[in-house]
Amino acid sequence: MVNKTVLIVEDEEKINKMVCDYFKFNGFEVISATDGMEAVDKFNKDIDLVILDVMLPKLDGFTVLRKIRKRSDVPVMMVTARAEDEDVLMGYELKVDDYIIKPFNLEILIAKAKVLLDRIDSMAKEKHKERKDILKYNGVKIDKLQMKVFIEEEEIELEPKQFEILKYLMENKNIVISREKLLEEKWGYDYYGNTRVVDSQIKKLRKNLKDKSYCIKTVFGTGYKFDVE
Known part of the structure; x- marks a missing residue:
């Protein structure tokens, strides 16, 4: 994966560093945040993917996601230790793209991220191809x-x-x-x-x-x- 930037939002320092290092190893540019407020402050239009923990200090993951969705349709993968149906449904209502349940395998996390980004890229290419065949003014x-x-x-x-x-x-x-x-x-x-x-x-x-x-x-x-x- 080249020229992709991921925002990692995780308050547990050990997990945050581990995930950041693994994404860097796989060719990503990485931005890190350890609480919800920091995540909102650091989010920008150049970020291609957000890995977002649900349980965060200051602002929880769902609140962060709501704020992001007001600005962007960037793909978001939520990380949670709680696999309760209510939380999952809340995430999908907020247009989360995938869920990762703690504890997770880093290789599976990266694989899911790459598949998601490849799908987004393919959709963008198809849309661009369609625009070339369509004139509308x-x-x-x-x-x-x-x-x-x-x-x-x-x-x-x-x-x-x-x-x-x-x-x-x-x-x-x-x-x-x-x-x-x-x-x-x-x-x-x-x-x-x-x-x-x-x-x-x-x-x-x-x-x-x-x-x-x-x-x-x-x-x-x-x-x-x-x-x-």
């Missing part, structure tokens, strides 16, 4: 893979050329695209018509976009742009 969304267009999540029908023009303008949001450039990109070098065909398709496209037609701005004497607020 001002309530207009294009699914490039399925060649579908939505206005406020309601699908609309566009002719293929209108779809291509809208996609190109959205991919180049806030950039003025000349009629000549649109003609070249969407009709090709071999097209011998004039730029009025672009104006005609833009007019039809605006009509199909209905109350979102304002997104396509005319830049007089030049061309068009998809205006993102």
